[in-house]
Amino acid sequence: MISRRSLVRLLSTAPAALLAIGLRPRSAPAASARLPHPEPREGITGDDVISAEQLRSEGHPDDVIALYDGIRAMPQVADGLACYCGCELMGNRSLLTCYHPTGMARGCAICQGEARIAINRHAEGQSLEQIRRAIDARYAGAPAEGAHHHGAHR
Secondary structure, eight states: OOOHHHHHHHHHHHHHHHHHTTOOOOSSOOTTOOOOOOOOOTTOOSTTSOOHHHHHHTTOOHHHHHHHHHHHHOHHHHTTOOOTTSGGGGTOOSHHHHTSTTSOTTTOHHHHHHHHHHHHHHHTTOOHHHHHHHHHHHHTOOOOTTGGGGTOOO
């Protein structure tokens, strides 16, 4: 297992490493950078999502632990969402895998932001497609269905 200090050091060098190999990290994708969302896998579970106990032992705050709990409770949704932080370059398949032990959601604002959107909208009863549109609207600039419901105007 990687220590928190090592993870922070690794993440701080990631942008330079990506630039060195000719890739630009994505922190704010352009409106045309909409990612294809994966289809959720049959029988997917949240069993591989890091436990609250482990996160507490690593010193993570309650709000981060709540995101992991939320993703663990809706794996079929999280597995159907692309992650806009660029973690697919590290082999992540979906937002769900960002919350696995090798994922980077512990310290990634984009992974965490997508989870907040997905968890809140799933709790409202929105479909996977509606959640995808909301995430695309936030991270790729595509219009979201029901955006006016959350304070945005068309």
